[in-house]
Amino acid sequence: MTIKTILYIVVVPLSIYALDSLNLNNKFKKNRDLIHNGRYYRLSNATEDDFALWEFVKDGKALVQGMIFNTEPNLIHYCVKLKGLDANKKYKVNSNGCYTGAALMYGGFLLNIPRGDYYGVELYVEEI
Numbered sequence: 001m002t003i004k005t006i007l008y009i010v011v012v013p014l015s016i017y018a019l020d021s022l023n024l025n026n027k028f029k030k031n032r033d034l035i036h037n038g039r040y041y042r043l044s045n046a047t048e049d050d051f052a053l054w055e056f057v058k059d060g061k062a063l064v065q066g067m068i069f070n071t072e073p074n075l076i077h078y079c080v081k082l083k084g085l086d087a088n089k090k091y092k093v094n095s096n097g098c099y100t101g102a103a104l105m106y107g108g109f110l111l112n113i114p115r116g117d118y119y120g121v122e123l124y125v126e127e128i
């Protein structure tokens with residue numbers, strides 16, 4: 001038996017167990033249709049900005065994901081401008097607030113202040 005086979009036998013089950021314990025598998029299943037069949041938008045340029053953000057949009061729902069790489073001291077907020085929404089409809093972000101599509105696309109949405117480097121971002125946007 002090679003070391004590659006042994007690692008495969010040991011690491012894959014442990015990885016699956018770790019993902020299930022974090023409920024990442026359930027999160028993916030919940031958003032599978034949106035990720036696979038939705039329109040994909042790149043919201044930032046990871047080589048120029050301090051963050052990488054992307055968005056999936058389908059049927060009045062959007063999922064924004066990404067990461068803030070390096071935070072700055074005394075940072076107020078990062079603002080992300082969404083894409084692909086209907087400007088005339090109203091949306092809620094993470095089940096809070098009421099924003100028009102135009103406000104989210106042209107004005108942007110303020111992200112939470114990151115707590116350290118490599119801060120993960122995930123926003124659920126739904127049409128009201």
